[in-house]
Amino acid sequence: MGIKWDEFFVTGDPLIFASQIGIALSLVGAIAGITYFKKWNYLWTEWLTTVDHKKIGIMYILLGVVMFFRGGVDGLMMKSQTAVPENEFLNAQHYNEVFTTHGVIMILFVAMPLLIGLMNFAVPLQIGARDVAFPQLNALSFWLTASAAALFNLSFIIGGSPDAGWTSYFPLAGKEFSPGIGNNFYAVALQIAGAGTLMTGINFIVTVLKMRTKGMTLMKMPMFTWTSFITSIIIVASFPIFTVALALMTFDRTFGAHFFTISGGGMDMLWANLFWLWGHPEVYIVVLPAFGMLSDIISTFARKTLFGYKSMVVSIVLISVLSMLVWVHHFFTMGNNAAVNSFFSITTMAIAIPTGVKVFNWLFTMRKGRIKFTTSMLWALAFVPNFVIGGVTGVMLAMAAADYQYHNTLFLVAHFHYVLIPGVVFPIFAGLYYWWPKMFGYMLNEKIGKWHFWLFVIGFNVTFMPMFFLGLDGAVRRAYTYSAETGFGPLMLLSAVGSIILAAGFAALVYNIYWSARHADRNIGNDPWDARTLEWATASPVQQYNFASLPEVTKLDAFWHMKKNNELQPLSEDEVEEIHLPSNTWIPIYMGAVFGISGFLLVFEWTIAAGIAALGIFVGLAFRSFDYDEGFHVHKDEISETERKWRKGGNKGVKNHVS
């Protein structure tokens, strides 16, 4: 029983006290609001128990956007702390907690949910399927992720946040040096989130292999589907490593084992080794689906088939293999011998080759295309130069000898932000603007979108470009303060100003979502971008069964060719058949809750209580085993009615927003 009751709530910091009150008030407000508007039933039947891949995707995106706010506030706090020398806005401990949660949240609860959300929404539609292979498992994935995010976020008001960095290296992360329970939140919450992600990986491998519509061979799949497929394979290969590492960490911290604890003969650097065996592939897990989205978006708005489709596929497969072979470049300075460091230097540089192929393919796709500068396309265009800066500095860091100079400086921090923000966040924004009409039946406003774009891209560069130079001048990462004599002040201040512009960009996105939900034109048809892939062949927003009759595919860019060859016939009555769909279920959200409660108790090292709560997991498994619900059928009349509505008069009266 590690924790004392008087340490249960975090006390003594006015910022955190304000957050505690804020969280309590907004919880009460949300519950009161839902009760007042009598929305509990709607929420339960339409969202919380749904197994529909589109709604699960939207919930993932909502989670990602909310967490983006949380992680962004962490980032702003760090930037305000370091804006001037010897600042006393945050103390060292608080700063440690903030950069730790910033990293964990941005990778695991922002990038992953946003990408998996878009995968959930788009992949089944792109392959002409009615859902993923295991809809209920999909809901479970989401609820485990959501419950882990809730548990992790709880840490800063209850019990204290983890403070050993998002990498949580031993020996710092061990019980000796971090005796509080903060790091237990890291071990347990990420374990739960990882389980959810692993299930997503399995689900999408099976979905892509088994659920493709007639005629869609692997080499006719849209590029986003390809990258999602390869990403799922990397997830299945690498997440179990993290699961094992976190389990060992939990044993060390909670049960006094010594896998990584030096005092008992453990190997502290084995944690770093296992962490990066997962952590490096994780980089490709987040960046590959983003590459896929960009490919589809660039090809749509350049109005050309993707250049070098086959070389794209070969590149992503190569990246997936190489991604497993580079992990040591994160700890060149550990003191390996020359052979190890040289090997991993070379594999790391080798990754630049397939990535370079992809960059040239995108450029050649745009060459002689008639580019439409929509907001979505702007993100894709901004991606190329910004990401190349990240990539090239990556090759600099890949040289083991030079890395001793860059290691743990702000140069490295600037590098990975230049990879992850243009490489993941820009494409996610591009994807949101691109698929928004398909999700909700209206577009995000293009004008506010351009504000969002320019503020964010300028803010991003002003924030992170100075960090390259600060790093080369010797500014270390994760340092909460510096003296005026270092001369870091002006660039640090510039970087802080940039982060405010960056935040204004995010605010523009949030305002855009609000504005568009209220005022955007609903009469946009099913294909507002004149796009190329199958998701645009059905209604916007997509009806629950996706396709009244499953499309048949003969070529890459199937929908484009259907449009060009006038193969889009109105649906005839006798084609309509009853459609079988899975029923809603309470089990996934229940499992999320039980995992969350049990995890919470384990964080506090109340192991017996955690064990008892974990029995609830087996109850859920038992209910699932005896669940003989065979789903339901959508009747012909209902299908005809739905189809008539959106196909009414072709696309007459629809305003084309992009031409």
Added chain:
Amino acid sequence: MDNHSKGFPISHVIGFFMSLVLTFGAAWIALQSSLSMTAVMWIIGTLAVIQAGIQLYMFMHINESNDRIANNINIIYSAFIAVVIVAGSIWVMTSGHSH
């Protein structure tokens, strides 16, 4: 309902008990026996490989698929991942300062 029931899953039960025996056997050898460190390593390593085989045959139905190409790709890829993780970790952790 027919496709749900294929009789009692005897192979799963055998596989489950064999996994338990192998796991507890490894723990017993590591914790209770007085063999040398090297001997313990070799024994539990061997048990781990047997365990992996049981998992593949009893639970992952490696021999039930008709698609030989897919099967081979899966096995080669899994072997690649296993070698990278195990051999790679040993190489990295035993070279340089951690010696």
